[in-house]
Amino acid sequence: MNTMSTPSTDTRRLFDVHRGEAAPRIAPDRSVPPAATLKKWLRDMMLIREFEVRCMQAYQDKKIGGFCHVYIGQEAVAVGCVAAMKHEDPLVTAYRDHGHALARGMSARACMAEMFGRVDGCAKGKGGSMHMFDKPNNMFGGHGIVGAQTPLGLGLAFATKYEDEVMRGGKNTRVTLCFLGDGALNQGALHEAMNLAGLMNIPVVFVVENNGYSMGTSIHRGTTMAHDLKSKAIGYGIDAAVVEGMDVLETYHGMKAVIDDARARSRPWFIDLRCYRYKGHSMSDPRKYRTRDEEEAWEAGDPIGTLESFMLEKGMITADESKEMLKGVKAEVRDCVAFADASPVPADGELYTDVYMEPWGPYPGSSKPSMMGGGENTPSFRAIERSEDLL
Amino acid sequence: MSALREIEYRDALREAMAEEMRRDKRVFLLGEEVAEYNGAYKVSKGMLEEFGASRIIDTPISESGFAGMAIGAAMQGLRPIVEFMSWSFSLVAADPILNNAPKMLYMSGGQFGCPIVFRGNDGAGGQLGSTHSWCVEGMYSNVPGLKMAIPSTPDDAKGLLKTAIRDDDPVFFLESERMLGMKGHVPEGDEILVPFGKARTRREGTDCTIATWGRPVHFALEAAEALAKDGISCEVIDMRTIRPLDVGSVVRSVKKTSTCVVVDQSWSFGSPGSELASQVHRHCFDDLDNYVHRVHTADVPAPYAFNLEQEYLPNARKICEAVRAATYNA
Ligand SMILES: Cc1ncc(C[n+]2csc(CCOP(=O)(O)OP(=O)(O)O)c2C)c(N)n1
Numbered sequence: 001m002n003t004m005s006t007p008s009t010d011t012r013r014l015f016d017v018h019r020g021e022a023a024p025r026i027a028p029d030r031s032v033p034p035a036a037t038l039k040k041w042l043r044d045m046m047l048i049r050e051f052e053v054r055c056m057q058a059y060q061d062k063k064i065g066g067f068c069h070v071y072i073g074q075e076a077v078a079v080g081c082v083a084a085m086k087h088e089d090p091l092v093t094a095y096r097d098h099g100h101a102l103a104r105g106m107s108a109r110a111c112m113a114e115m116f117g118r119v120d121g122c123a124k125g126k127g128g129s130m131h132m133f134d135k136p137n138n139m140f141g142g143h144g145i146v147g148a149q150t151p152l153g154l155g156l157a158f159a160t161k162y163e164d165e166v167m168r169g170g171k172n173t174r175v176t177l178c179f180l181g182d183g184a185l186n187q188g189a190l191h192e193a194m195n196l197a198g199l200m201n202i203p204v205v206f207v208v209e210n211n212g213y214s215m216g217t218s219i220h221r222g223t224t225m226a227h228d229l230k231s232k233a234i235g236y237g238i239d240a241a242v243v244e245g246m247d248v249l250e251t252y253h254g255m256k257a258v259i260d261d262a263r264a265r266s267r268p269w270f271i272d273l274r275c276y277r278y279k280g281h282s283m284s285d286p287r288k289y290r291t292r293d294e295e296e297a298w299e300a301g302d303p304i305g306t307l308e309s310f311m312l313e314k315g316m317i318t319a320d321e322s323k324e325m326l327k328g329v330k331a332e333v334r335d336c337v338a339f340a341d342a343s344p345v346p347a348d349g350e351l352y353t354d355v356y357m358e359p360w361g362p363y364p365g366s367s368k369p370s371m372m373g374g375g376e377n378t379p380s381f382r383a384i385e386r387s388e389d390l391l
Numbered sequence: 392m393s394a395l396r397e398i399e400y401r402d403a404l405r406e407a408m409a410e411e412m413r414r415d416k417r418v419f420l421l422g423e424e425v426a427e428y429n430g431a432y433k434v435s436k437g438m439l440e441e442f443g444a445s446r447i448i449d450t451p452i453s454e455s456g457f458a459g460m461a462i463g464a465a466m467q468g469l470r471p472i473v474e475f476m477s478w479s480f481s482l483v484a485a486d487p488i489l490n491n492a493p494k495m496l497y498m499s500g501g502q503f504g505c506p507i508v509f510r511g512n513d514g515a516g517g518q519l520g521s522t523h524s525w526c527v528e529g530m531y532s533n534v535p536g537l538k539m540a541i542p543s544t545p546d547d548a549k550g551l552l553k554t555a556i557r558d559d560d561p562v563f564f565l566e567s568e569r570m571l572g573m574k575g576h577v578p579e580g581d582e583i584l585v586p587f588g589k590a591r592t593r594r595e596g597t598d599c600t601i602a603t604w605g606r607p608v609h610f611a612l613e614a615a616e617a618l619a620k621d622g623i624s625c626e627v628i629d630m631r632t633i634r635p636l637d638v639g640s641v642v643r644s645v646k647k648t649s650t651c652v653v654v655d656q657s658w659s660f661g662s663p664g665s666e667l668a669s670q671v672h673r674h675c676f677d678d679l680d681n682y683v684h685r686v687h688t689a690d691v692p693a694p695y696a697f698n699l700e701q702e703y704l705p706n707a708r709k710i711c712e713a714v715r716a717a718t719y720n721a
């Protein structure tokens with residue numbers, strides 16, 4: 001006898017448990033985009049590289065503080081992935097985030113001013129290098145704790161699906177790209193996020209920027225199945241693929257197919273994106289854990305050089321045009337450094353703003369509270385120091 | 392007699408670990424980049440060579456996993472030292488380190504102890520921003536069952552760490568990236584074993600007691616020096632451990648000075664600073680000429696911008712202001 005209650009006619013929940021239907025095999029469309037598109041990609045990659053070179057200089061000059069992780073070598077990843085996304089698709093990443101911010105459309109000025117800790121930075125100088133946020137461009141941050149962004153990426157995708165399907169009663173239209181380093185493969189947060197994504201049909205793409213190292217730990221010393229990362233996702237019922245990350249055309253084609261599929265089926269994907277970081281982990285890493293030979297081998301397949309040669313060969317750009325392009329990029333980056341340098345430091349009172357949307361009661365402003373006794377403009381969330389203020 | 396040997400704070404930490412590992416095979420070190428990279432901050436430099444990969448263990452970025460693993464190993468009788476590259480990263484291991492280690496003895500009715508040391512950099516490191524600048528003493532010292540040491544000088548770094556490793560309870564050992572390069576005289580071998588729960592008077596004075604620990608000890612000494620020029624004599628007490636907390640040393644001092652400033656680099660709300668101030672109020676109720684003044688990190692997330700971070704942290708200027716206010720010299 002069947003004691004289970006009869007299911008109602010509509011058994012399908014929107015965030016239903018994945019039923020394990022086979023993924024259609026994705027077949028990337030490899031047609032070459034028009035020259036104008038490739039020019040934009042080339043310029044974006046040049047911009048990121050030049051930006052990072054100047055960041056390293058500014059760090060030496062002590063204009064930039066804290067930790068600074070540059071993206072040199074990985075430019076094709078951000079540019080190729082962003083090209084495969086729609087503007088309304090959310091993007092979230094880790095702390096090596098300047099490239100994603102620029103590819104997403106943040107102005108070099110706002111990005112550099114943030115690095116300098118100035119008011120014109122994308123976060124008014126409060127976030128710094130590891131925390132690039134840009135709401136108009138759907139850039140939901142760089143995040144400093146390894147793996148922290150992976151459940152957040154899941155949540156962004158949950159929300160876009162919820163908006164589309166529950167609030168608008170339509171079909172899922174957006175996909176979230178959640179970038180992570182190969183080191184983050186070893187954080188529990190990612191595994192919980194992958195299980196949830198697989199379980200609930202969440203359209204999030206976990207893009208592992210597999211540059212082979214987390215700090216001084218090669219991926220083979222840090223994680224199991226390093227030769228086949230896809231296997232990590234398969235157990236969660238998530239479709240997985242390897243995508244080339246040193247050739248922006250390949251990155252674009254692969255990611256386009258993946259993102260289109262995630263969008264159409266509202267399903268997660270896991271991508272092992274092969275790339276290499278040319279520089280050290282941060283500004284103070286002598287890179288003793290790898291050989292110069294290895295570095296040179298990767299540098300020989302440089303993403304900027306690869307695209308440039310391809311375009312020259314196909315007659316999509318001339319050598320002169322490319323030179324002009326680089327000149328323009330250099331000027332833009334020089335300008336952003338000068339802009340950042342001229343931008344004022346945040347007023348001391350900024351320390352106390354943006355803590356709450358609405359502190360206890362109406363927000364009283366942002367002037368610097370005096371040390372011991374408060375003061376007229378003391379924001380109300382500050383501990384009350386004067387007993388009279390309690391009466 | 393040879394001249395007093397001076398070494399860096401980071402070397403003192405290494406000496407403590409190496410000496411304890413030589414005398415006790417149950418002791419081992421694990422954490423990110425501790426072995427082949429010689430430690431992200433070179434604290435464990437050379438230890439892989441001496442002790443081998445079975446006792447100096449590189450881990451992936453899996454704090455929850457390896458901290459929990461070490462706690463299990465401690466329950467079985469080993470004595471792990473867990474290095475967090477920064478205490479900020481221990482937050483992803485909050486359940487094992489707060490919910491397991493300090494409670495194991497109690498919830499097993501005394502059957503299973505947890506002789507383990509968690510150590511790493513604590514406090515703002517210099518523009519590291521909101522997620523990387525934690526002063527975990529504020530939050531973690533709330534938990535019974537754990538001990539907490541915060542050394543402010545190389546000799547204490549060694550002496551307290553050796554004690555921590557020999558201790559049978561979980562010890563949270565809070566170092567500071569900003570002090571790793573600080574030099575000082577450090578005795579060799581077992582000459583130095585600093586007991587927990589004994590504060591150290593860093594400077595004697597008669598007008599105001601400044602009680603603090605960790606890096607702010609140096610700000611307090613700087614403030615005391617400046618105030619002495621204006622005829623205000625401060626006694627600076629370095630608490631050294633937060634659990635146990637040597638309230639007695641502060642009370643004895645306050646009975647002499649009648650005023651007290653507590654300096655704590657964690658947030659003020661529910662902090663070791665608020666605990667100490669409350670105890671001083673209770674035990675020195677009739678001796679105090681003023682309420683206990685406190686200097687803390689501002690009650691906001693850590694900012695990145697240099698000037699905002701300066702404004703955010705305790706410093707000598709803020710301590711001077713607090714002492715002047717407490718002693719009616721404002
Ligand atoms: C939870 C946590 N543990 C440790 C760190 C310190 N840390 C910052 S980056 C990093 C290496 C990460 O490598 P990977 O994920 O491969 O990214 P990549 O640097 O290669 O971009 C480590 C250990 C951290 N930020 N968060």
Ligand SMILES: [Mg+2]
Pocket residue numbers: 181182183209210211212213214215
């Ligand atoms: Mg990596």
